[in-house]
Amino acid sequence: MFGRKTATQALVVGAGPVGLFAALQLARHGVDVAIIDSQWRTAARSYALALHPSTLRQFDDVGLAEPLLAQGRRVDRVDYCDREGIQATLDFGRLSGKFSFVLVMPQHLLETALENRLAELGVDVMWSHRLVGLEPDVDGVKATIQRLAKESTGYSVSSTEWVVEKTLASQTGFVVGADGHASAVRRLAGIGFEETGASQRFAVFECTSESEAKNRIQIVLEELSSGVYWPLPGNRFRWSFELTGEESVPERAKRRLAVQVGEASYPYLTAENFAQLLAERAPWCDAEAGEIQWSVAVRFEHRLATEFGRGRISLLGDAAHLAGPIGVKSMNVGLEEATELAERVAGVVKSAESTAAIGAFERERTSRWRQIASGGTRPAPGEPPADWILQRADRLPACVPASGRDLEELLEQMNLELR
Ligand SMILES: Cc1cc2nc3c(=O)[nH]c(=O)nc-3n(C[C@H](O)[C@H](O)[C@H](O)COP(=O)(O)OP(=O)(O)OC[C@H]3O[C@@H](n4cnc5c(N)ncnc54)[C@H](O)[C@@H]3O)c2cc1C
Structure with a gap:
């Protein structure tokens, strides 16, 4: 695209789920958008794997919910447990509306569905294009992008390296950083x-x-650690256990035993590691494990950008914030941000509205995420929560796969309200 046309109204950097959805929403609003990614294709593994009810409502608005429902697993019960067994249950089925469940599906299926829908709107992802420079000017931003190509090297053992084939300059009205x-x-x-x-x-x-x-999500909340069981489509499941440092699990990836995700390496874990963690943390679990299809030790940081953007440059999803894996908040909230930012950018581009709306987005989103990240709870008026819940009251909001009004309604089932 940049070979023929070097100016766009918006440039989305990063074709993960959030960038793909931002580009899709911009294209739906009639904004001339390009989307680039430094990798050569979409993610190949599961990573974040649950869509909140509010995300499904947004996907329904763009005609994506039905095709995704056909590929994922609907789960409407979330159990909260400790080593002894189930202590509390949330019933997503009591939420109003037609999406009263969590949809569990691998991230790569979601990304493929978004990429295909985007292509139907005439926007193809420009894979192997890496952003390396940004220069804001009066009515836009000049972006410097490297086009990458594979080069084979070596004699006795051949290997493939990525080299810069061409450096391109692109002028754009807005940059959406979903990288x-x-x-x-x-x-x-x-x-x-x-x-x-x-x-x-x-x-x-x-x-x-x-x-x-x-067909239940099961979340283990012990004093010093947490864990989560996700039932996946087909006869598959995922267990994630928080490590406390006491376990015999590798801290760093040894080259031969590493799992490569994008440019990062993660230590590969064994069936013995799994059996030991399961026996210690969830001895009641009767899931009959067959083959371990993949396993990694991964660090989840908790961070927030000091600003959600500056001028005509905005940040979304993991580029703006990071959270733990149990509530799947960073991706789902990032998808919500994508919808909101696209509306505001379209307002400026198509209806000559003031760019002040973009500045407001940045301020509102910062305070929204602060509430999501630090949101503790207190007992709601009426019947007091059970002791087990009260002891974990401040950890619970981060461990419910929902956000906004749905999260409030679900916490009410435990006689809690957000502080
Ligand atoms: C092993 C693993 C397990 C995970 N498990 C969970 C989980 O259980 N629950 C959970 O909530 N989350 C989990 N996550 C995190 C989850 O994957 C992210 O929250 C989600 O992918 C964020 O989506 P995003 O679109 O914001 O960013 P990403 O999916 O990270 O996409 C960013 C994209 O930007 C591209 N990019 C980067 N730099 C550039 C550049 N300079 N130019 C162009 N493109 C660029 C990258 O190639 C990438 O495709 C996991 C992540 C990993 C790696």
Whole structure:
């Protein structure tokens, strides 16, 4: 695209779920948009894997909910447990509207569906294009982009390296930075990324199951650790266990035993690691594990950008914030931000509205995420919550796969309200 046309109304950097959805929403509003990604294709594994009810409502508005429902697993019960077993249950079925459940589906299926829908609107992702420079000017931003190509090297052992084939200059009205936790857009805009809490390390195991996975999400909340069981479509499930440092699990990836995700390497874990963690944390779990399809130890940081953007440059999703994996907040809230930002950018581009709306988006979103990240709870008026819930009251909002009004309604089932 940049070969023929070097100016666009908006440039989305990053074709993860949030960037793809931002580009889709911009295209639906009639904004001339380009989307680039430094990788050569979409994610190949599951990563974030649950869509909140509010995300499904947004996907329904763009005609994507039905095709996704056909590929995912609807789960309307979330159990909260400890080593002894189930202590409380949330019934998503009591939420109003037709999406009263969480849809569990691998991230790559979501990304493929978004990419295909975007292509139907005439926008193709420009894979192997890496943003390396941003220069804001009066009515836009000049972006410098490297087009990458594979080059084979070596004699006796051949290998493939990525080299810069061409450096391109592109003029755009707005830059949407959806380029993940190590965001180049954030760095180039000079925006900080502050810690909002201690990082957590999780051991993640995705397994086939001898029998159909049980249709409940099960979240283990012990005093010093947490864990989550996700039933996946087909006879598969995922267990993620928070590590406390006491376990015999590798801290760093040894080259031979590493799982590569994008440019990052993660330590590979064994069936013995899984059996040991399961026996210690969830001995009641009767999931009959078959083959472990993939397993990694991954660190989840808790961070928030010091600003959601500057002028005509905005940040969304993991580029703007990071949270723990249980509530799947960073991706789902990022998808909500994508819808909101696209409306505001379209207002400026199509209806000559003031760019003040973009500045307001940035301020509103910062305070919204602060509430999401630090949101503790207190007992709601009426019947007091059970002791088990009260002891975990401040950890619960981050561990409910929902946001906004749905989260409030679900917490009411535990006789809690957000502080
Ligand atoms: C192993 C693993 C397990 C995970 N498990 C969970 C989980 O259980 N629950 C959960 O909530 N979350 C989980 N996550 C996190 C989850 O994947 C992210 O929250 C989600 O992907 C964020 O989406 P995003 O679109 O904001 O960013 P990303 O999906 O990170 O996409 C960013 C994109 O930007 C591209 N990019 C980066 N730099 C540039 C550049 N300079 N130029 C162009 N493109 C660029 C990248 O190639 C990438 O495709 C996991 C992540 C990993 C790696």
